[in-house]
Each structure stands twice: as structure tokens, then as C-alpha cells.
Amino acid sequence: MTCDWKRPPRYTEDVLPAVRAFYNSNKTGKPIPVLKNTLDLIFTRRPTPPGKNTQEYEIFDGHRLVPIWKYLIRHPRPDLIQLDKRMEWLSMGPYGNRSGDILLLTRSGLNRPIEKRYYFSAPYYSWHGSACEQDGHIPFILAQANGSGQKMRSILNKFGGASPSEREMTPLVVSIFGK
DSSP states (O other), rough: OOOOOOOHHHHHHIIIIHHHHHHHHHHHHHHHHGGGGTHHHHHOOOOOOOTTTOOEEEOOOOSSSSEHHHHHHSSSOHHHHHHHHHHHHHHOOOOOOGGGEEEESSSSTTTTOGGGOOOOOSSOOOOOOOGGGGSSOOOOOOOOOOOOOOHHHHHHTTTTSSSSSHHHHHHHHHHHHHH
């Protein structure tokens, strides 16, 4: 039977079996031996058609799906900076379905020896935007010729305070460059 790629995958028949297969491969190496012990977390959610508001991701714990915030209460992860908030930003709204119905977070981060870190790509030499502590802060430099530090601080404070998120900085960038 030909798959209609314009329609979202079926949750019970397509998404959940794939999630279980990734989980089992990570734990046992079956059916995909090279995935054994490479995955840190598996996220999924009910598929949504393009242009419709998506649901939040949940974490598959091997038995059931658990909301991210609830999972983090039971399994604290200080190495994954604001994981629940950042996953919400990635996945919510009418374009949230572009992030996929299943997300795999590999074992990575500076807290692991290099030989115990994994990723899905060709070799690379730089990264950004991961959930790990080394990517918890993105530099944002606001400068103005002949502008004082106090003036720059007052502008930033209007858009998120001392530690604004990337999302809170968007209105600042729009106000600088216009629409």
C-alpha cells in the first residue's frame, strides 16, 4: 500500500511502534545493534496536520509517555538546561510539526568522555542549540556607537531582564530592524 505523505502518521500504528523500536534498540541492541546505549531520551507526541497547533512532546520511559516536566521531577537533569521550556518552544504552535513526531536525544555533552558521546551526522567541529549545559547560553551582543552600558542595559531589561531567552529577544531584534 502506498503511503500518503501529506497525511500525518497514525499515532498508534506508526509512531508508537517506532518509539518502542528505538527504545528497545537502545536497551538491547535489537533490532538495531548500532543504537545500543546511544540514546539518552526519546520524545514523541501525537502527530498533527501541517498548520495546526501541535501537542507538547512527552518522554517515553520504556512503558509509557510522561510529560517532560513530570519526568524531570522524578529524574532531575541539571545538565539539560530548561529542557521542558526549550522543547515547548521547539514544538508548539502552527509550525511545531516541523520538528517531527519523534525526537531522539543522544548521549552527549561535556560531562561524558568523548568515546561515550553520540550524534547522527557526518563529523562536525562546532555545534549549538543542544539541550546540554555547554549550549545553555547563546551570546547576544547589543552595542551602539557612543551608547552607554546603562542605556544598553535599560533596553535589554525591557525585553527579558538579566537573563532573557532567545524567544524573549525576538521582539528586540524586530524593534531594531523593523518589520
